[in-house]
Amino acid sequence: MSSLPSAVPSARRAIDRADDRLRVVLVAPPYFDVPPKAYGGVEAVVADLADALVARGHAVTLLGAGEAGTKARFVPVWDRTVPERLGEPFPEVVHAAAVRREVERLVAAEGVDVVHDHTLAGPLNAPAFAALGVPTVATVHGPVDTDMRRYYRELGGDVGLVAISDRQRELAPELNWVGTVHNALRVEDWPFRERKEDYALFLGRFHPDKAPHLALEAAHAAGVPLVLAGKCAEPVEKEYFEREVRPRLTDRDHVFGVADATEKRKLLAAARCLLFPIRWEEPFGMVMIEAMACGTPVVALRAGAVPEVVVDGVTGLVRDDPDELVSALHEVRDLDPAACRAHVAGHFGVDGLGAGYEAAYRQALAPDGALTALRRDYAALDSALDRVYERNVDARNSQAHNDRALNGQAHNGHALHGGHALDGGRGVDGALHASGDRT
Secondary structure (H helix, E strand, O other): OOOOOOHHHHHHHHHHHHHOOOEEEEEOOOOOOOOOOOOOHHHHHHHHHHHHHHHOOOEEEEEEOOOOOOOOEEEEOOOOOOHHHOOOHHHHHHHHHHHHHHHHHHHHHOOOOEEEEOOOOHHHHHHHHHHOOOOEEEEOOOOOOHHHHHHHHHHHHHEEEEEOOHHHHHOOOOOOEEEEOOOOEOHHHOOOOOOOOOOEEEEOOOOOOOOHHHHHHHHHHHOOOEEEEOOOOOHHHHHHHHHHHHHHOOOOEEEEEOOOHHHHHHHHHHOOEEEEOOOOOOOOOHHHHHHHHOOOOEEEEOOOOHHHHOOEOOOEEEEOOHHHHHHHHHHHHHOOHHHHHHHHHHHOEHHHHHHHHHHHHHHHHHHHHHHHHHHHHOOOHHHHHHHHHHHHHHHHHHHHHHHHHHHHHHHHHHHHHOOEOOOOOEOHHHHHHHHHHOO
16 A cells, blocks of 8 residues: 655644644734834734744744844835825735735745734735635734724634733624733833822823823813823824814923833833823723833723723722812822832733733634644645545555456356366366265
8 A cells, every 4th residue: 555654754743733833923014113113002012922922932923014123033025114104005905915925935935833913904814824724813903893893703713813801802702702812011121110200191192082181181180290192193193182182281281292112111100190091992001001010000091901901099090080080190199109010010921921822823723623734734745645545546446346357257257167167177166066966
């Protein structure tokens, strides 16, 4: 019988890899560097995840734009980052197309176990990757509101979704979730400061959902200076700033603009508190753990994932009404900065980030079983096995044909020669007949 002495042992190793190193392709948006030099919450998470996965022994390839900044192998699919095109459809579509070609190349050259996409349009590549035996996982970094909920629902089982908070997952339980992994950071990268200066900080986009106008109103009523730092580049942000923010500014307020990585850390570490008066279903709120890592408590309105991230009365104060923020701005000074940092270290460290996503990858890979693992690692194995099978079937068919021919010849010989073999000797039937004649 034919065999595949070289392919089968290799395939066995492919199956064994299920509990070993994974080959992961991370897909980052093309707008900012990874990690970002200034604005870029998604990019910050991707950077920490890339390093965490590498530290756990996995082979990680990062596809994106800009400069290499992580321990993963970086493959740029753009000549440069395109922050000025954030919000436009063209970069999303082109990025997805470029990523698809690069993933196809990687699969052919060295194999890929899972694609983890952090973009909007990228998950549409999932069927093409599935045809190569590679599952797609996507982190839902934004809200699962009406539009996005439908989008993720239409993706169906093609993409394994990862939620960044329990609250986000609760809002759309019907989606194809494969895990929940809170965002995280390297606590040691954030400066701790116990003695604070006398200002509150708003750090985020100038957008109605983030509600910096409520931060201004609360700070003014409490008599606390307010520093506002954040992005104001998209049309909706500019329009909101002119309509709701600028008219409320006083001499005690300071509009800082976009803070880079260094400036952001200084602002967070020195602030009395981070003021987080959101008016939407915030799926996580990265800036909250950044503040707490610096020993700065959070004063926030109860919405979205805020209660999951902030321990009310320990690492911040969570209130239900904007009017309650005024007293909270005074009460927050009683909270312990060390407790804030310890909470982040214990619940939002990068070790948990890496382990959480590793579990999500294995969950996405689980339905594949050994057969898809074989196909993913040895693209030629299917056809080779088919050829062996076809040869074996042909051999069996040929043998059966020969047997039928011999049986037919034997039957004809018996009929013509009275049970004697064709060579003149007695066959079995002839012997039986002779014995019967003597009884």
